[in-house]
Amino acid sequence: MKHMKREHLITAAVLLALLVGAFVLDATLPSYHIAIKVVKKACVYSLVAVSMNLLNGFTGLFSLGQAGFMLLGAYSYAVLCIPVAKRAGVYQYFDGGIVQFSLPEIFSGILGDTVGGVVGMLCALLIGGLIAALCAYLIGLPVLRLKSDYLAIATLGFAEILRAFFQWNALGPLTNGSNLLKNYPDLGGAAAYVILVGIFIAIILLLVNSTYGRAFMAIRDDEVAAEAMGVNLAHHKRLAFIISSFFAGVGGGMLAMYMGTVQALSFKSAMTYEILLIVVMGGIGSITGSVLTSFLYIASLEWLLRGLDSGTFLGISSPIFKNGFRMAIVSVIIMIVVLFFRKGIMGDRELPDLFKPRRKAAKKGGDAQ
Amino acid sequence: MLKIENLQVAYGGIQALRGISLEVPDGKIVTLIGANGAGKSTTLRTISGLVKASSGSITYDGTELLGMPINKILEAGIAQVPEGRRVFANLTVLENLKAGAYLRKDKDGIEKDIQWVYELFPRLQERSWQLAGTLSGGEQQMLAVGRGLMSRPKVLMMDEPSLGLAPLVVQGIFDIIREINRQGVTILLIEQNANMALKTADLAYVLETGRITMTGTGAELLADESVKEAYLGKKRK
Numbered sequence: 235m236k237h238m239k240r241e242h243l244i245t246a247a248v249l250l251a252l253l254v255g256a257f258v259l260d261a262t263l264p265s266y267h268i269a270i271k272v273v274k275k276a277c278v279y280s281l282v283a284v285s286m287n288l289l290n291g292f293t294g295l296f297s298l299g300q301a302g303f304m305l306l307g308a309y310s311y312a313v314l315c316i317p318v319a320k321r322a323g324v325y326q327y328f329d330g331g332i333v334q335f336s337l338p339e340i341f342s343g344i345l346g347d348t349v350g351g352v353v354g355m356l357c358a359l360l361i362g363g364l365i366a367a368l369c370a371y372l373i374g375l376p377v378l379r380l381k382s383d384y385l386a387i388a389t390l391g392f393a394e395i396l397r398a399f400f401q402w403n404a405l406g407p408l409t410n411g412s413n414l415l416k417n418y419p420d421l422g423g424a425a426a427y428v429i430l431v432g433i434f435i436a437i438i439l440l441l442v443n444s445t446y447g448r449a450f451m452a453i454r455d456d457e458v459a460a461e462a463m464g465v466n467l468a469h470h471k472r473l474a475f476i477i478s479s480f481f482a483g484v485g486g487g488m489l490a491m492y493m494g495t496v497q498a499l500s501f502k503s504a505m506t507y508e509i510l511l512i513v514v515m516g517g518i519g520s521i522t523g524s525v526l527t528s529f530l531y532i533a534s535l536e537w538l539l540r541g542l543d544s545g546t547f548l549g550i551s552s553p554i555f556k557n558g559f560r561m562a563i564v565s566v567i568i569m570i571v572v573l574f575f576r577k578g579i580m581g582d583r584e585l586p587d588l589f590k591p592r593r594k595a596a597k598k599g600g601d602a603q
Numbered sequence: 604m605l606k607i608e609n610l611q612v613a614y615g616g617i618q619a620l621r622g623i624s625l626e627v628p629d630g631k632i633v634t635l636i637g638a639n640g641a642g643k644s645t646t647l648r649t650i651s652g653l654v655k656a657s658s659g660s661i662t663y664d665g666t667e668l669l670g671m672p673i674n675k676i677l678e679a680g681i682a683q684v685p686e687g688r689r690v691f692a693n694l695t696v697l698e699n700l701k702a703g704a705y706l707r708k709d710k711d712g713i714e715k716d717i718q719w720v721y722e723l724f725p726r727l728q729e730r731s732w733q734l735a736g737t738l739s740g741g742e743q744q745m746l747a748v749g750r751g752l753m754s755r756p757k758v759l760m761m762d763e764p765s766l767g768l769a770p771l772v773v774q775g776i777f778d779i780i781r782e783i784n785r786q787g788v789t790i791l792l793i794e795q796n797a798n799m800a801l802k803t804a805d806l807a808y809v810l811e812t813g814r815i816t817m818t819g820t821g822a823e824l825l826a827d828e829s830v831k832e833a834y835l836g837k838k839r840k
Contacts (some may be wrong), residue, residue, distance in 0.1 A: 445705065448694070452702045455691035462651060462683045464674040464706040464754070519693070581691065 241589035248585065253428055260423035268537050270424045271492075275390045276532040278429040283512045283524035284435050285481035290510075292442055293474040293517025294454030296386045298506050302481040303366040304486030305501040309409060310362030310498045311487035315355060315418035322419055325410055332407040337361075338419055352588075353571050355421055366483025367476045374472045388600070392400060395599040400498035415496040422544040427488070434481060439521060441477065450474050451519075496567055517578030522585040525576075539563060604628050605650070605681070605758055605791070610659035612642075614651050619645045622659065623822035627758065627806075632780065634800040634811040634821065636834060637810035638717040643793040644686055646810070647760050650791075651683040652676045665759070674706055680757035687766060688743045688795075690750070692736030697729050699746055701736050703753030713753070720749040723779060748779065758789040765796045777803050797834035801825040809834075 259270055269270050284302060314337045316324055325331035336541045338354030345353055399405070401412040409415075421430065441447055449470050452460035461467055490496045512531050516523030541547035542560040571579065605627035612620040613721040620642045627633045635643050650661055651675040661668040667675055700720060704713045721728035724745045730738065734744055740774050744764055751759055764780070765773040777799055786789050794800035800805055803827035809830065817824065824830045 280698075355705050445701075448698060448702050449705060451694055452705075455693050456689045458653070459685055459689035459691065460702075461653060461673060462685050462689075463702055463750070464677040465702075466672075466674065 237560040241586040244589040245586045249265075252575070253425065253432070256425040256428040258425075259485075261426050263483040264560060265423060270531050272537050273424040274427045274475050275464060275489075276529040276535065277424075277431040278485055278492055279509065280525040281431045281434055281488065281531055282482055282485035283509050283516065283528050284438055285478045285485060286509050287440070287516075287518065287521060288438055288450075288523045289474055289478035289480070290513060291520070292454065293450040293471065294445065294472060295383055297389040297472065297475065297478070298386045298503070298510070299370075299389030300482050301501045301503060301505040302389075302396040303370065303482035304489060304505070305393070305396055305498060306366040306369060306402060306490075307359070307362035307483030307486030308482070308490035308501070309415070310365050310553070311355075311498075312360045312415040312492045313408065314358040314361060314419050316415065317417065318417075318601050320417040324415060325407070328406040328410065329415065331410065351419065352421065353421060355491070359484050359491075362487040363480040363484040367480040370476045370479030371472065374475045377473045378468070378475060383575075390506070393501070393506065394503060396442045397498050397501055403528075409498070412498065416494065418490075420491050420494070421488075427492075434484060435521065435525065435557050438477075438481065442521070446470070446473070466480070500545045511568070515568065515578055517575075517580035517582060518584040519582060520578065522583070523578050523580030526580065530582070534567075535560070539596045604664065605789070606662045607646070607650070608660045608662075610646070610649065610661065611657045611659050612645050612654060620649070620656075620815055623810070623813070623815050625808050625815060627705050627789060627791050629757075629789050630784070630787065631805040631809070632784050632786035632792060632803055633806045634792040634794055635810055636794055636797045636800055636810050636824075640812070640832075644762055646684060647762050647793055649790070650676075650681065650760060653683075677706055677754055677756075680706045680755075681758055682751045682754045682756035684747050684751040684759065684761045684764065686762035687714075688740070688747045690738070690743050691737040693734060695732055695734055696738070696746055697731045698836075699750050700727075700753050702748035703713055706754060712755070716753055716755060720752055721750075723782065724749055741768050741775070744772075744776055745779070746769060748776070750830075752783065752788070756788060758791060759783065760791040760793075762793050763795060763796060764792070765799060773799060783804040797830070798825075822835075 240355050256273060263270055263523050279497050282304060283442050289297050317339060318334060321334065322330040336354070337358045338351040341357070344350060344411035372506035376592055377385065377392070380388055398407050403411045404412070412507045421427070437533055442450070449460065449465045452463065452465055453467060453470055457467060463584065512527045513524055515531070516527035517527070539547070542563055545551055547555055571586050607626070608624045610620055610621045610624070611618070611622050617692050623642070623646065623804055625635070635646060637643050647657050650668065652668070652671060656669055659669070662682060666678065666679060668681070691702060694702065698812070701713070705714065707713055726742055727749055729747055730742065735743065738746060748761070748764065750760070761780070764776050764832070768776065773796065780790055780792065781803060783826060792804065801821040801824050801826055807819060807821050807824045808815050809817040809824065817827070817830065819827070
């Protein structure tokens with residue numbers, strides 16, 4: 235038991251250090267600095283990747299609808315948060331749209347500008363999550379009867395239909411058709427993102443370690459045995475689907491916040507694949523893996539490997555370092571990870587497992603057999 | 604007492620059980636033997652609610668079980684150890700046991716029963732942190748039985764616990780079955796290993812193509828010529 239305490243202490247220290255790091259970034263760098271952008275985007279991707287892991291990794295339901303649920307969250311957030319005064323400009327083709335209120339403004343009226351604004355934005359995020367969850371409930375009824383590949387195809391189709399639907403001109407007064415939604419507020423700097431995403435992931439972590447989590451994993455490992463233990467399959471699959479979609483919706487809202495503009499066009503299936511890639515590379519069934527890989531993936535793609543596209547990388551200049559070379563290198567890295575980390579970077583381990591003393595790791599020895 | 608009357612089950616057009624009746628008295632070990640496809644597993648799966656019956660009745664202490672959802676049947680005290688072990692391979696031994704107590708809310712009771720299972724199977728305690736998928740076949744069967752016991756059943760139904768295990772390990776499993784029975788759990792056992800099953804059982808039924816063809820105590824059936832011929836490998840003279 236002593237060791238358990240020690241590794242949890244180290245884990246807490248690591249997380250605290252990350253949070254302090256985010257505050258330091260916020261304090262020392264301008265808000266448009268690439269480091270802050272990377273942290274914010276990686277936070278958002280972490281949340282969505284963890285939500286996908288909950289469904290694909292812990293419950294064993296191979297769903298590819300993530301981009302669709304993110305789109306719902308992103309639109310909900312944007313529509314609910316654009317200041318009333320700016321609506322005429324945003325919805326210029328639709329007479330200012332039909333939604334004529336803004337949650338941050340309403341709450342500002344009650345709670346004062348700073349607190350009210352934040353509360354309003356959080357409410358909008360949660361409402362986005364709830365809308366995504368509601369959608370998941372509705373399509374879950376028919377779709378979750380499908381298994382493996384068929385479930386993936388159905389959910390992928392759902393996301394694609396949703397994307398087309400949101401660009402439909404008839405919905406213009408609500409969604410602005412295929413035009414951008416913009417001018418809505420952002421929550422703040424890197425630290426705000428880290429805290430918010432940290433809270434959401436902590437909630438998912440608690441869920442995974444509860445009886446529900448055990449039921450999800452039981453379903454993944456053996457449906458028949460899980461049923462024989464009294465686990466209600468349909469109910470738990472739907473629950474996992476709804477919870478995962480809720481957090482994907484919240485993540486979508488945060489992505490909207492980060493990007494500053496929302497357009498249905500950007501929520502392509504490629505976005506789902508990007509997240510799936512993160513989940514698989516991080517380790518299916520490891521929350522730490524999803525978060526870690528989100529940060530590595532976003533940092534390399536958006537920042538560290540930029541030089542490969544623009545001529546100079548690590549001080550080396552070469553004529554082959556031009557547009558597109560970065561993606562070639564990323565592909566090679568992915569292949570290397572897949573070859574040498576069969577179960578992803580983390581396998582199914584979590585952060586505290588890394589700090590366990592060696593002999594406690596007897597469990598891993600069993601894996602090698 | 605678990606009582607089955609005139610139970611009929613069909614998979615699509617195929618009649619798997621053609622009206623069987625049997626009784627499982629409290630505190631006894633009852634075995635159901637028969638060849639492949641005789642309907643043994645179907646009987647078990649129907650009792651636990653995994654398969655729906657077309658007619659007949661299954662009662663436990665007078666309560667009708669047919670049509671009840673699986674979790675209610677479990678709560679009524681009837682648990683199943685499914686065929687082929689089916690442990691949760693990516694969960695640890697301890698997590699598997701906790702999954703077995705899924706429907707229970709009493710934390711202290713669960714903790715006590717985990718200790719009880721560990722007493723029955725000391726090997727599981729040694730390996731409580733190991734992933735179930737890394738256990739040997741015999742250990743996985745122990746875990747499957749332990750997991751079944753974690754719902755604190757009054758009747759434990761076992762579907763071929765000897766499947767794919769070495770003779771010595773099978774002997775160990777049957778010893779445990781007797782021990783569990785001695786501690787007050789009624790056992791309904793399905794076996795292809797008729798010899799072992801009949802030696803262990805207080806009461807035995809022979810199932811052939813969806814019908815019960817013979818009943819008796821384990822010893823009676825063990826001595827019966829036709830059973831010897833069909834299931835125990837005695838040659839025709």
